[in-house]
Amino acid sequence: MILTQQLILGLLVGGLYGLAAAGLSLTFGVLRVLNVAHGELLMLGGYGAFWLFTLWRVDPFVSLLAIGPAMFVLGLLLYWALFQFVVKAHEEVRIKNSLLIGFGLTLVLHNLAIRLWTADERAVTTAYAGAVARIGALAIPLVRLTSLVLAFAILAVLHLFLTRARWGRAIRATAEDWEAATLMGIPVGKTYLLAFALGTALAGIAGGLVSVSYSISPSIGLEWTLKALIVVVLAGLGSLFGCFAGGILLGLAEATSVVFLGGPYREVVGLVLFLVILVVRPQGLFGGRA
């Protein structure tokens, strides 16, 4: 019974892991840039939802409609100010330079958040925050369930965009072979910009969902970057639904470890999975050729 309950909670948080990872996977897959400030961008989205709720009583699920576009614009600015210089380099150099820039951005955003909003933990506590659906002795928190469904729906919409839309296909083509993409007449600089902004928007939306079901503080960034990175390695590049499944797998694995090994091992199990996958199946569970 305890295991089932934990697995339900693991499943629910796993959807958010998946959403956070999808944004990282998109920027990494398309730009070959590892944005280690991804968790900080998620944190910003979380504060967006928190302040919209605290100052103007905007429902956190509604505020995603503002957070998504706002973070998209922030993504455009960050690409323009920082990452466009990184993608001009060769691929090996790109990763290194993006790590440096990403860590710098991490420090700036983290400290800015402490300065502006203090280091306190915050959460959006709506009137319906405690609502649960009961199945026998099991409790399913409805807010978290809604978040899971929303996370899936957002990835489904993004999937449609990437497979059906002209610019969506251009993004996938750039991810596979940017040079061949330019030969199609695709302005690769623009697909990079678009992919980065979309990744940032995904991080922001994930943050908004985190602030409703869990809590946020200026220091959550690293933890979420790590989770997203583990899921990307777990799932492999190139599939949004792979990310979603990978996120849920990580959530379930953590839940299992909490039951059998105790709470402190929760963070360890993800890192162990990370190492095992890297050794056994480096292209990831759902990834194609490396």
Added chain:
Amino acid sequence: MLEVENLEVSYGALAALHGVSLRVSPGEIVALVGPNGAGKSTLLKAIAGLMAARRGTIRWENKRLDTQPPERIVECGVALVPEGRRLFARMTVRENLELGAFTQRAQKERREQMDRVYTIFPRLREREQQPAGLLSGGEQQMLALGRALMGLPRLLLLDEPSLGLAPRVVESIFSILGELHRDGMSLLIVEQSVHAVLALAQRAYILEGGKIVGEGDGQSLLKDDHVRAAYLGPLARGGSA
């Protein structure tokens, strides 16, 4: 008309082309032959905008290409079918063709053009929903060619279209190139199977060590002693051109 004048291209400090000049007239098939490392691919890449010219000019229909990014060059009607085909292997045949029509100009006509490409290559229509990576070598070359045609080019640059293909497939690819030529397309073809390409081309250039060392019509180069010795090998010596 494509006019390349005194083109110099280098990889870092290493010069790959030393002052290359060549022309492709409207509706002409021109072959570019030469040993490995002569700079043939580099020349095509420079025309397509993938490599920067250090000196010299590239003009197409009186517009400078060497100052433009590759995506603008595609818009001007110049398409490169790159060496190794460079398909989007994880995307379907149809998606590859759709991507070929990415430019504004090609978007408007992409339905009609896709029908035309499917008429030229019926196999591609059969494989429409398959990932490009699962096609056979010959089908992949057809797709690479079809994808380039989706961009409505007036000049096709082909880098080793016969590479790794069975002779029968090469023959059918070359006969399609001949048809495109009859429809008014200009072609510049880099090719290792020198015999086949010289038979097809009206004119040819020989590139060695980054320089043009010979030029002539295809038939006379086939009979040229230097060309025969260097590129056609002992088998060709006995055969007729």
